[in-house]
Structures are given as C-alpha cells and as structure tokens.
Amino acid sequence: YERYNFKSRLEAKVTPWLSVSNNTSYFKSNYSYPGLGGVNTIFKNASYRALPILVPVHPDGTLVYETNIMNYTLAGTTVALSNKKHNNKDEIDEFMTTFEVVINPVKHVEIIGNYTYSKYDKxxxxxxxxxxxxxxxxxxxTMPESTSGGNKLTVLNTKNLYYAYNAYGTYGNLFAGSHNVKLTGGINYETKSYEDLTVSKDGLLSDELNDFNLAKGENTVVTGGKNKYALFGVFYRANYDYKGRYLFEASGRYDGSSRFKKGHRYGFFPSFSAGWRISEEPFYGALKNTVDNLKLRLSYGTLGNQQVGYYDYLQQIETGKVLNYSFGDKEKASYAYETAPNASDLTWETVVTKNIGLDIGIFNNRLNISADAYIRDTKDMLMPGKALPSVYGAKSPNMNAADLRTKGWELVVAWNDRFNVMDKPFNYGVSFGIGDNVSKITKYDNPNKEISSPYVGQRLGDVWGYMVDGYFATDEEAANYGVDQSVVNYIINNAVVDRGLHAGDMKYLDLDGNNKIEQTVSANDIKDQRIIGNSLPRYTYSIRLNAEWNGIDFSVFFQGVGKQDWYPSSDAFAFWGPYSSPAPSFIPKDFLADVWSVDNPDAYFPRPRGYIAWTDGRSLSSVNNRYLQSLAYCRLKNLTVGYTLPVKWLSKIHVQKARLYFSGENLLTLDRLDTDYIDPEAAAAGTNWKTGKTNALSYPFSKTYSFGIDITF
Known part of the structure; x- marks a missing residue:
C-alpha cells in the first residue's frame, strides 16, 4: 500500500480591502493485493473459509480445491491466493482546491466568495x-470459471466531479456601546456527478500481462452508469446581544434539491436561539461570589435531509436485460422493463430540534456544569412506505412515510484548579460527560403493528426474541417436552444423525401457553417472542483527566457505553464458531470447554451441531435471551505523558520549546461480552436496528504506541 499526500495554503493581502487565498490538497494511493474479488472479500474469506480440515496443497505441490470425498469448495479462496496470479490493484487520485476572495468595501462590511473544485478518480x-x-x-x-474467475481482465473506472459556489456578506457593529448586531446573508450552489465504466474480457494470451489487446475471448462485457445531483440554497443569520446579557440568533435556509420533482424541490428551514446570562443582571448581586456564571439557553432549529436516490421521483426503464430463451436465433433476445411504481411527491425530510440548556460556573469558575435536554422530531422520513402484501409484486417505494421522536439529555461536569507543589504550580482538570436518548415512531401506516416494519409506538432498536430455559437434561425430558418448538429446530428435526431433540438441546419457553413456540408477527398479538433488549447505545459517556507540573504533563481519556444489546448474526464466526458453519478458519483454543456434553452439562453452548446458528429457523440463529450480548464497555482511548525541557537548557541552541512525549491509543477495554474475540465497538458497527444483529466482521481495533518530540524554533 502506497499513499501520498500534498497540502498547501496560500493567502495574500492584495490591498487593504482585498484578500485572496487558496487551499489545495492532493491524495494518491496504490493498493495491490492477490485473490478473487475485493479486498474486503479476501479478509472475510480468510477468516472463515480457510477450512482447517482440508489441506491447501498436496505433497506434490498441486493445489487442493475439493477432493473425491468432499466437495466443500470454500477452499477455492486458498487456491486463488496460492497460485499468485490472481492480482488486483486499486488506484485512487483525489484533488481538491478552494479559491476565496474577501472584500471589505466599507467599515463593518465584509463580502466573501469562494469556489471549490474536487475531482476523484478510482x-x-x-x-x-x-x-x-x-x-x-x-x-x-481446471477450476470452473464461475468459481475461479477464469482467464479474464476487468477494469472499473469511477470518476466523481464536485463543484461548489458560495457568496455571502456580513455586517457587524456595536451601537451605543451596548447593542451588538451582526447580519449574514448569502447563496450556495453545489453539484456532484458520478460516472462508472466497467470493461471485462476473457481469453488473454498471457498470464503475466494485463492488456485488452491480448484478450481474444468471445465474452466481452461493458457496463456504465451516470448520476448527478444539484443543490441551491439561500441562507441568512442575524445575531443580537445586549451587553452580553441577552443573546438572540435567528437563522434559516431555503434549499432546493434535484432529487425531488419540480414543485417539491424546495424547503425552508428556520432556526432560533436565545440566551440569558442571569449572572450579569444587576439584581444578581452577592450570588456572584458563589455562582460566577449562570446562563439559560433555549433553541428551536430545523434541518433538511434529501438523502434518497438520485431519481426516485421518476419511474425508469431498465435496459440491457436478456431473456432466458430465444426466438429461433442463436442469441437470446434483450428486453426493457419499467421499474416498480414510485412516489412522485417526494420532498424534504425535516428534523426539528427543541433544546433547553443551563450553564453554571461555581467557585471562581473552577467547577463548570453544562446540562441540556432536547426533543428532536424527524418528520416526513424518507423510507419505504407502508408494508405491502407479496401479491403486489414490487417493493414499496420510498416516500415521506414516517415520523420519529427522540427525547434525550446531555450533561458535562468539569473541574479545573491549581495549587503549589514544592513551590511550583500544579494544574489539573477532571471532566465527565454523559448523554442518553430514546427514539420512538410516532407516525407510520402500519395499523396492524407488524414488527417487520415500523409501527406507531415502536422504540427504535427494540430486539424481539424468545426466552430459553437452559437445556434438556436427558433425552427422555426432551422427548416428553409437551411444547412443539419446530419453528426453531429446522436442522435438528431434519438431521440425518441424531434427529430430533436430545439432552443438551435448548428448551424454548411457551409464553402464551398454547404448547407451541410461535413467532410474534404483530405487536398487537404477542406470541412467544417478546422485547428482550435494544440494539441502540444508551448512556454514552467520556472521562478526561489532565495534569501539569514542572514541565511534566499527563492526560488520559476514557470513553464508553453504559447499555447496549447485540445478538450475533449467523456469520459472526468469532462468536458461534462451528455452530454457524464447519468452515471457520479459527476456533478459540478453549472453545470445547464451553460446549455441552454429559460431563459438562452447564456449558455455555448447547450440544455440538453444525449450522444451528446459520439462517433463521434454527435454535441459535433464532434471537433469544440466553445469547443476547451486552455491548456495555469502557475503553482507555488515549494516554499521553510528556515532558517539556526547561527553557534554560534550550536557549543556548536557539530552541524556544522542546517537548518529549509518549502516547498510547486503545490500551485497555473492559466489557461484558461472552467472548474474548470480539470488540464491543466492532460488534455495534452496522447493527441492524430491527434485529440487533451484525456479524462483527470488521478490521480489529489496534493498540498504538507513539513516541515523539515537538520542537519550536
């Protein structure tokens, strides 16, 4: 992997009233790697398709893909890596430059214009x-082409172009020594285009050279694609304060997006805020000696979201499709078809936030407290509309379909002080921040409250699951269990060996008392699935400590989540191991100690059976309370220790300041996961808010140790 970066900033004062500047950056990277498919596929397959029961190479050096006694072809990944001729290269060039002009035509007035150009090529x-x-x-x-890729060259070119124009002016002045006014107004325009071109051809005459002139095969594939969007907006902001005591701000944007149909493209998004510094009032008096700063804040703000497809308001015609049969010709006929019905009245999603806050400074501002409570309403959410029956024959189109309300709060407490140690000042600080929020659906066309779609009253992130009462102690207990739990026992009930429930299998609880384990389809008719957790983080917090004395400085930063639930998906191999698939490359060394047996009846996992964590309808893949994981954690995110050399040591060598330091990242993580092989933050990444499932297949967090020196001349 090679990476190059270039950055520059130039600024010139042309005249007393005119300044010009330029900010330019350039990025280039080359990444070469072997194997089939993208690099993410390589890492993923290496983690669960190395298949340790199948050797990759025969004694004579020939590669193994399948054998006469096993046709488990997942080993093809190893073969593709081993032959060293499957090669890939990703090249990225990204250039961005911004020109800006600042004009001060008269006192108190400033006019700013800028232009940004960005080009991305991959x-x-x-x-x-x-x-x-x-x-x-x-x-x-010879390995089948469908598996090996065949003798083929494929090149994908992606080009993105981005342009942005801004022009705005500001006026600021202080009147009568007490009234401070600042006004801003301007326009914004931006557009971005995307273009893809993919060319693929087979039958190359050389295994070493990559050039389409050498591709003499009959199979040529050329595909393309273009998209473009544009935004235009007018914005303003007005600020006023009286003696720093009463603070007011009003701002707004009137934005238009090409992603919506004419007549629905524009939206107005105003915001207002006010602050009252109570501690500056004349009546505050003696309280100033105890509570140095007391400020009340109120705000109301709106934002617009236009992130849907580029042309969702249009019903399009798809071309380039090929029939499965021909009309007497050798070549199969091509055809075109209309896309699924769409909603032509799409418009902006609006987020409305109402906030109240309080800032307090006590003991000469050594103790500072900032508290906020807010309600955020997301209106006309851009998402698939009402749930439609399967006989409709198409997916529900994106619509302004739902409303969501989020209630939350945030609190930050900080203490900063100093005292002398050995006649030298010791400065230190401690800060703690915590916040929480809960979101609920307040509008969606789902009167039956089917849990597969949003419904009114649903809390975002709720995880529905079954309740499990341990394992069957004996085969007799399993055979005589009077509850039909076929809905979660597909593999067990269809096994060739040891078919049916046995000792060590999971006992699901019949919560509705009808002697049958059933899925809950509607929140109006709860069966045996109940809400057992929530996949969204609660009580996110951070702790920061810092100190400085006699040139020695120290800082430490912790971050964490107080509450969050996660149920591993079927391909979370680091958690399920062979219960998901027999193909994982790595199995924890102590894994068998957690597997049920007659001698280990209290084990964490049930009796060994492959695939019972794979896809729905199986005993481990069916979400349940026994294997619901807690993602609560506390991480030492950063630790830094430094020493600034005394000035008298540096003056002789004409150095103004020199600081030696050590810094460590991700040094310690405390969590409650029932595995040592998954990071809680990785597990949370990409969690499905409906099921709480994700596979935690992400590049692992690494501990980083840095040593350095900062020198100022």
Missing part, C-alpha cells in the same frame, strides 16, 4: 487466470 484492475487443482495428487483439473 481505477480498479482485477486479473484472474485459469486455475489448476487436484482432487488427488498428480491429476490436475
């Missing part, structure tokens, strides 16, 4: 070759 080259393998040593077979 080229992905993927080369595959015909791969040879052996089922038995000495007899080679």
């Amino acid at each position: 080229k992905c080259t993927n080369r595959s070759v015909d791969m040879q393998y052996s089922k038995v040593p000495g007899v080679t077979i």
Whole structure:
C-alpha cells in the first residue's frame, strides 16, 4: 500500500480591502493485493473459509480445491491466493482546491466568495487466470470459471466531479456601546456527478500481462452508469446581544434539491436561539461570589435531509436485460422493463430540534456544569412506505412515510484548579460527560403493528426474541417436552444423525401457553417472542483527566457505553464458531470447554451441531435471551505523558520549546461480552436496528504506541 499526500495554503493581502487565498490538497494511493474479488472479500474469506480440515496443497505441490470425498469448495479462496496470479490493484487520485476572495468595501462590511473544485478518480484492475487443482495428487483439473474467475481482465473506472459556489456578506457593529448586531446573508450552489465504466474480457494470451489487446475471448462485457445531483440554497443569520446579557440568533435556509420533482424541490428551514446570562443582571448581586456564571439557553432549529436516490421521483426503464430463451436465433433476445411504481411527491425530510440548556460556573469558575435536554422530531422520513402484501409484486417505494421522536439529555461536569507543589504550580482538570436518548415512531401506516416494519409506538432498536430455559437434561425430558418448538429446530428435526431433540438441546419457553413456540408477527398479538433488549447505545459517556507540573504533563481519556444489546448474526464466526458453519478458519483454543456434553452439562453452548446458528429457523440463529450480548464497555482511548525541557537548557541552541512525549491509543477495554474475540465497538458497527444483529466482521481495533518530540524554533 502506497499513499501520498500534498497540502498547501496560500493567502495574500492584495490591498487593504482585498484578500485572496487558496487551499489545495492532493491524495494518491496504490493498493495491490492477490485473490478473487475485493479486498474486503479476501479478509472475510480468510477468516472463515480457510477450512482447517482440508489441506491447501498436496505433497506434490498441486493445489487442493475439493477432493473425491468432499466437495466443500470454500477452499477455492486458498487456491486463488496460492497460485499468485490472481492480482488486483486499486488506484485512487483525489484533488481538491478552494479559491476565496474577501472584500471589505466599507467599515463593518465584509463580502466573501469562494469556489471549490474536487475531482476523484478510482481505477480498479482485477486479473484472474485459469486455475489448476487436484482432487488427488498428480491429476490436475481446471477450476470452473464461475468459481475461479477464469482467464479474464476487468477494469472499473469511477470518476466523481464536485463543484461548489458560495457568496455571502456580513455586517457587524456595536451601537451605543451596548447593542451588538451582526447580519449574514448569502447563496450556495453545489453539484456532484458520478460516472462508472466497467470493461471485462476473457481469453488473454498471457498470464503475466494485463492488456485488452491480448484478450481474444468471445465474452466481452461493458457496463456504465451516470448520476448527478444539484443543490441551491439561500441562507441568512442575524445575531443580537445586549451587553452580553441577552443573546438572540435567528437563522434559516431555503434549499432546493434535484432529487425531488419540480414543485417539491424546495424547503425552508428556520432556526432560533436565545440566551440569558442571569449572572450579569444587576439584581444578581452577592450570588456572584458563589455562582460566577449562570446562563439559560433555549433553541428551536430545523434541518433538511434529501438523502434518497438520485431519481426516485421518476419511474425508469431498465435496459440491457436478456431473456432466458430465444426466438429461433442463436442469441437470446434483450428486453426493457419499467421499474416498480414510485412516489412522485417526494420532498424534504425535516428534523426539528427543541433544546433547553443551563450553564453554571461555581467557585471562581473552577467547577463548570453544562446540562441540556432536547426533543428532536424527524418528520416526513424518507423510507419505504407502508408494508405491502407479496401479491403486489414490487417493493414499496420510498416516500415521506414516517415520523420519529427522540427525547434525550446531555450533561458535562468539569473541574479545573491549581495549587503549589514544592513551590511550583500544579494544574489539573477532571471532566465527565454523559448523554442518553430514546427514539420512538410516532407516525407510520402500519395499523396492524407488524414488527417487520415500523409501527406507531415502536422504540427504535427494540430486539424481539424468545426466552430459553437452559437445556434438556436427558433425552427422555426432551422427548416428553409437551411444547412443539419446530419453528426453531429446522436442522435438528431434519438431521440425518441424531434427529430430533436430545439432552443438551435448548428448551424454548411457551409464553402464551398454547404448547407451541410461535413467532410474534404483530405487536398487537404477542406470541412467544417478546422485547428482550435494544440494539441502540444508551448512556454514552467520556472521562478526561489532565495534569501539569514542572514541565511534566499527563492526560488520559476514557470513553464508553453504559447499555447496549447485540445478538450475533449467523456469520459472526468469532462468536458461534462451528455452530454457524464447519468452515471457520479459527476456533478459540478453549472453545470445547464451553460446549455441552454429559460431563459438562452447564456449558455455555448447547450440544455440538453444525449450522444451528446459520439462517433463521434454527435454535441459535433464532434471537433469544440466553445469547443476547451486552455491548456495555469502557475503553482507555488515549494516554499521553510528556515532558517539556526547561527553557534554560534550550536557549543556548536557539530552541524556544522542546517537548518529549509518549502516547498510547486503545490500551485497555473492559466489557461484558461472552467472548474474548470480539470488540464491543466492532460488534455495534452496522447493527441492524430491527434485529440487533451484525456479524462483527470488521478490521480489529489496534493498540498504538507513539513516541515523539515537538520542537519550536
């Protein structure tokens, strides 16, 4: 991996009333890697498709893909990596420059105009070759093209162009020594275009050279794609304060987006805020000696969201499709079709936030407290509309379909002080911040409250699951269990060996008393699935400590989540191991100690059975309370220790300041997960808010240790 960065900033005062500047950056990277598909696929397959029960190479050096006794072809990943001729290269060039002009025509007035141009180019080259393998040593077979990629060259070119124009003016003045006014108004225009071109051809004459002139095969594929959007807006802001005591601000935007149909493209988004510094009032008097600062804040703000597809308001015609049959010709006929019905009246989603806050400074502002409470209403959410029956034959189109209300609060407490140690000042500070919020659906067309779609009253992130009462102690208990739990026992009930429930299998509880485990389809008719947790984080917090004495400085930063639930998805192999699939490359060394057996009846996992965590309708993949995980954690995010050398040591070498330091990142994590092989933040990334499931297949967090020196001349 090679990466190059260039940044520059130039500024010139042309005249007393005119300034010009330019800010430019350039980024270039080259990333080469072997194997089939994208690099993410390589890492993913390496983690659960190395298949340790199948050796990758025969004694004679030929590669193994499948054998005469096993056709488990996941080993193809290893073959593709081993032949060293499947090569890929991703090249990125990104250039951005901004020119700005600042004009001060008269006193108190400033006019600013800027222009930004950005170009992003990405080229992905993927080369595959015909791969040879052996089922038995000495007899080679060509791997199927559908698995190996075949002898083929594919090049994908992506180009993005972005332009932005801003022009605005400000006027600020202080009247009568008490009235401070500042006005701002301007316009904004931006547009971005996307263009893709993919070319693929087979039959290359060389395994080493990559050029389409060498591709003599009959299969050529050329695909493209273009998208573009534009935004135009007018904005303003007005600020007023009286003696720093009464503070007011009013701002707003009138924005239009090309993502919506004419007549629905524009939205107005105003905001207002006010502050009252009570501690500056004449009547505050003696309270100033105890509570130095007391400020009340109120705000009301709106924001617009236009993040839907580029042309969702249009019903489009898809081309380039090929029939599965021909009309007497050798070539199959092509056809075009209309896309699914759409909602042509799409418009802006609006987020309205109402906030009240209080700032307090006590003991000469050594103790500072900032508290906020807010209600955020997301109106006309852009998402698929009402749930439609399968006979409709198409997905529900994106619409302004739902409203969401979020209630939350935030609190920050900080203490900063100093005292002398050995006649030298010791400065230190401690701060603690915590916040929480809960979101509920307040509007959606789902009167039956089907839990597969949003419904009014639903708390965002709720996890529905079954209740489990441990394992069956004996085969007899399992056979005589009077509850039909077939809905979660597909693999067990259809197994070739040891079919049916046995000792060590999970006992699901019949909560509605009808002697049958059933899914809950509607919140109006709760069966055996109940709300057992919530996948969204609660009580997020941070702690920061810092101190400085005699040139020595120290800081430490913790962050964490107080409450969050997670149910591992079927391909969370680091959690389920072979219960999901027999193919994982890595199994924890102490895994068997957690597996049920006659001698280990209280084990964490049930009796060994492959695939019972794979796809729905199986005993472990069915969300339940026994394997619901807590993602609460506390992480030492950063620790920094430094020493600033005394000035008298540096003056002789003409150095103004020199500081030596050590810094560590992600040094310690405390969590409550029932595994040592998954990071709580990685597990939370991309969690499905409906099911709480994700696979935690992300690049692991790493501990980083840095040593350095800062020198000022």
